[in-house]
Amino acid sequence: MKVAVIGANGQLGQDVTSAFAAQGHEVAALNHSEMAVESSESVRAALDACRPELVINTAAFTNVDRCEDEAIQAFVINAAGARNVALAAQALGAKLIQISTDYVFDGEKGSAYVETDPPRPLSVYGNSKLAGEFCVRAAVPRHFVVRVSGIYGHHLCRGKGGPNFVDTMLARGRKGEEIRMVDDQIATPTPTAEIARQLVALSQTTEYGIYHATSEGCCSWYEFTLAIFELAGLKARVEPIKTGDSGRRAPRPKYGVLENAALKRISLNLFSHWRTGLENYLKDF
Numbered sequence: 001m002k003v004a005v006i007g008a009n010g011q012l013g014q015d016v017t018s019a020f021a022a023q024g025h026e027v028a029a030l031n032h033s034e035m036a037v038e039s040s041e042s043v044r045a046a047l048d049a050c051r052p053e054l055v056i057n058t059a060a061f062t063n064v065d066r067c068e069d070e071a072i073q074a075f076v077i078n079a080a081g082a083r084n085v086a087l088a089a090q091a092l093g094a095k096l097i098q099i100s101t102d103y104v105f106d107g108e109k110g111s112a113y114v115e116t117d118p119p120r121p122l123s124v125y126g127n128s129k130l131a132g133e134f135c136v137r138a139a140v141p142r143h144f145v146v147r148v149s150g151i152y153g154h155h156l157c158r159g160k161g162g163p164n165f166v167d168t169m170l171a172r173g174r175k176g177e178e179i180r181m182v183d184d185q186i187a188t189p190t191p192t193a194e195i196a197r198q199l200v201a202l203s204q205t206t207e208y209g210i211y212h213a214t215s216e217g218c219c220s221w222y223e224f225t226l227a228i229f230e231l232a233g234l235k236a237r238v239e240p241i242k243t244g245d246s247g248r249r250a251p252r253p254k255y256g257v258l259e260n261a262a263l264k265r266i267s268l269n270l271f272s273h274w275r276t277g278l279e280n281y282l283k284d285f
């Protein structure tokens with residue numbers, strides 16, 4: 001297949017590019033310098049040049065706290081940008097994978113969200129990503145909207161301007177810093193390598209629709225931090241705190257756990273438990 005990856009130098013985009021290339025697909029890796037999703041002309045020109053059969057949009061304004069202050073820009077990139085990509089993909093007859101987020105939910109359900117649960121985002125970021133989902137679903141019948149959560153991989157998260165959560169914790173632990181981490185936000189940290197592998201498998205089906213794609217199980221960010229140090233064999237001081245004391249700008253779901261119900265329905269769920277994913281990630285250092 002000819003595949004175009006948008007946001008190809010991002011944290012997820014780099015692993016997605018490698019995973020499709022490793023399976024023998026012809027991959028056009030499109031970076032921000034080659035295409036700004038908010039410009040329909042630049043999207044059309046870049047996609048027309050490579051004529052993909054599959055487009056994967058990983059690009060987004062991913063800094064959740066900055067989105068609160070730059071709401072228009074968040075919607076321009078995450079919603080209008082997703083629409084531009086969708087319209088261009090549809091014009092070429094390509095199928096589309098749009099990456100979305102657990103932040104489309106408010107976290108009040110108290111148990112894992114399935115794909116049919118009604119979304120209710122709390123933040124500007126979550127609202128803009130949900131708007132992007134709707135744009136994609138309206139424009140491209142052959143779509144996969146894939147919601148991921150708490151992702152970490154070996155490449156930098158460009159939107160956050162630094163290393164991922166795991167590497168940040170390890171660096172702070174090594175410096176002997178005392179770490180304060182929320183124990184009242186439950187999520188499922190998921191390695192980008194596992195998401196990329198899942199996208200390769202899903203893209204080969206015609207089972208279009210919305211998918212949750214996260215590691216199995218769940219934990220608080222405090223528990224995840226303890227697991228990082230335990231598995232890395234490092235001693236560190238980690239203190240549990242409450243969300244209200246974290247000083248973060250954007251509201252986040254308290255229980256943002258996603259169940260991969262749609263993947264399980266088609267017997268295609270490839271994810272391991274979050275702890276196994278973390279172990280594998282740390283082994284790769």
Ligand SMILES: NC(=O)c1ccc[n+]([C@@H]2O[C@H](COP(=O)([O-])OP(=O)(O)OC[C@H]3O[C@@H](n4cnc5c(N)ncnc54)[C@H](OP(=O)(O)O)[C@@H]3O)[C@@H](O)[C@H]2O)c1
Pocket residue numbers: 006007008009010011012013031032033035036037038057058059060061062077081099100101102129148149150151152156157158159160
């Ligand atoms: N990080 C998480 O924990 C998380 C959780 C749930 C969902 N997601 C979703 O997962 C996807 C990938 O996230 P990530 O962590 O890989 O983010 P990332 O490292 O910040 O990568 C985002 C990519 O998008 C590109 N980009 C930004 N604005 C663009 C624009 N206007 N036009 C074209 N490209 C643009 C960036 O390029 P430049 O840096 O060169 O601008 C970068 O390559 C996103 O859709 C995000 O919403 C992430």
